[in-house]
Amino acid sequence: MPTHPPPPIDPERCPLCGGNNRCAMEIERATGEPQPPCWCVSETFTPALLARLPEAARGAACICPACVKAALDAAR
Numbered sequence: 503m504p505t506h507p508p509p510p511i512d513p514e515r516c517p518l519c520g521g522n523n524r525c526a527m528e529i530e531r532a533t534g535e536p537q538p539p540c541w542c543v544s545e546t547f548t549p550a551l552l553a554r555l556p557e558a559a560r561g562a563a564c565i566c567p568a569c570v571k572a573a574l575d576a577a578r
Contacts, residue, residue, distance in 0.1 A: 516566035517559030523566040541567060548573045 514532075516523045526540035542564060551565065551573035 511559050511562040513563045515563060516569055517556055517563045518554060518565060518569045521566045521568055523564040525564040528564070540564075542570075545570050546574060548577050550577070 511517065513525065513528045514522060524541060526537035529535070530537040545567075547565065547570060551570065555565070
């Protein structure tokens with residue numbers, strides 16, 4: 503049975519849950535409109551959360567605020 507390559511990474515979607523990641527850098531790239539600093543610059547990303555990222559998504563798509571919050575809540 504042939505294997506199919508994984509679907510391409512969508513930079514607007516969280517690679518963990520598929521939700522909108524609200525990435526300001528991606529919004530600016532897509533629209534050409536300057537954006538304020540992204541919400542993620544003031545967030546804490548736990549090592550456990552980052553370890554869950556699929557290899558293909560690293561550096562290609564941002565984790566969404568909901569997944570970041572859930573990871574921080576779980577770490578407490």
